Amino acid sequence: MQYFDTLSNQIVEFVPREPGKVSIYACGPTVYDVPHLGHARTQLTYDVIARFFRWQGLEVTLVSNITDIDDKIIARAAAENTTEEAIATTYTEAYIEQMHRLGIADPDHRPRATEYVDQMLDVITQLIDTDHAYVIDGSGVYFDVASFEDDYGALVHRSAEDLREGAGQRVEVDERKRDPLDFALWKAAKPGEPTWESPWGPGRPGWHIECVAMALDILGDGFDLHGGGTDLMFPHHENERAESEACGHRFARGWIHSAMLNIGGEKMSKSLNNFRTLGDVLDTWDPRALRLAMLQTHYRRVMELGDEAMQGATAALDRFDAFARRVSVIDLPEATTLPDEIAAFTAAMENDFGTPAAVATIFELVRAGHTALDADDLASAAAIGATIDELTAVLGLVPPAADTGDDAAEIDDLVAQRQAARDSKDFAESDRIRDLLSERGIEIEDSAAGPIWRRV
């Protein structure tokens, strides 16, 4: 298994810390608003990575946090005249609901920042004790970047000096900090904000310390993989790494970053006014079509998502579901999976989680499956079907169990009658049946693989 490691900046062999086990930490959302497509892409990346490792027989522990205390949550609570807790609860629920709609499995642990303050205080204490952090009275506790000078910037492959120049140009640098790169581990209480007690006075934790405390507590030193979107590489992940390694805790041994998402050719950003929520997209399209569209772009490539991509994914899913429907109404012989196709899929995934090639393997199978059914080659269709079932589960693209409606068998029957009428060139009859189905909200598409029906 090879993957691209951001820290070493190259393709590396995946060697787990403990044989047979994989520990993964993927940064989760700050819950001040409904989730957007960027959250979906990032979480889908780690969902599929975890599914693949599990399928390979590894024991996976996936941790993904919820940042439930933050400037944006405080601002929204003030604007809506409610509590930070109420805002965080509302948007945590919205996030989990939308992730479920997209078929993203719950992580094994979903820690909340507010439940981890004690562990964060512990790491901050270790940093102060090892002279990697200092207190500014009335402001908080800061990480001393100069004390970690040689290694700071390693994740983004820039020197601390180079990064310092950029930071120094920003206007809001606190004059009392020793270095413009220094960042808050603990923020002293401001009026009206939620606070926790600490040895340095009441306040609240900085963002980066949260992931360090959670990852080290749940996964332990030197865990296998740390993930997140590329937008988190700097400063968030660089700072997380500095905090942990500076006080003697080996942090993640490997780093995986998923690329950003553009919608309709523009970078997705709230400020560009083309922000679409994940809920909007899932209301409009089959959630599996979004999953498929995302998996058809490699996680390290910037993704362009628009109606065209969604239409393409929807059409591909239709062919796929049509095969599932065709095999659901016939008795297929017992069959085992096809070793060559399983091997091709595995090779694609072992090449830096190459989901586009893995998806292509499945769609080749779907094509072959329709051909086998058309030729009444039930033995081949059965083996292909078994292979498709196995592989689609790894990618979370399992078709719904045939059609769930009570009248599905009746519709199948009408569709078959219409096809028989067409075959005997009785177009008046085939049109009559089509209209009948249309009145019931059933649309038929005559594909090369035979008629495909769906509810509209």
Ligand SMILES: [Zn+2]
């Ligand atoms: Zn994080």
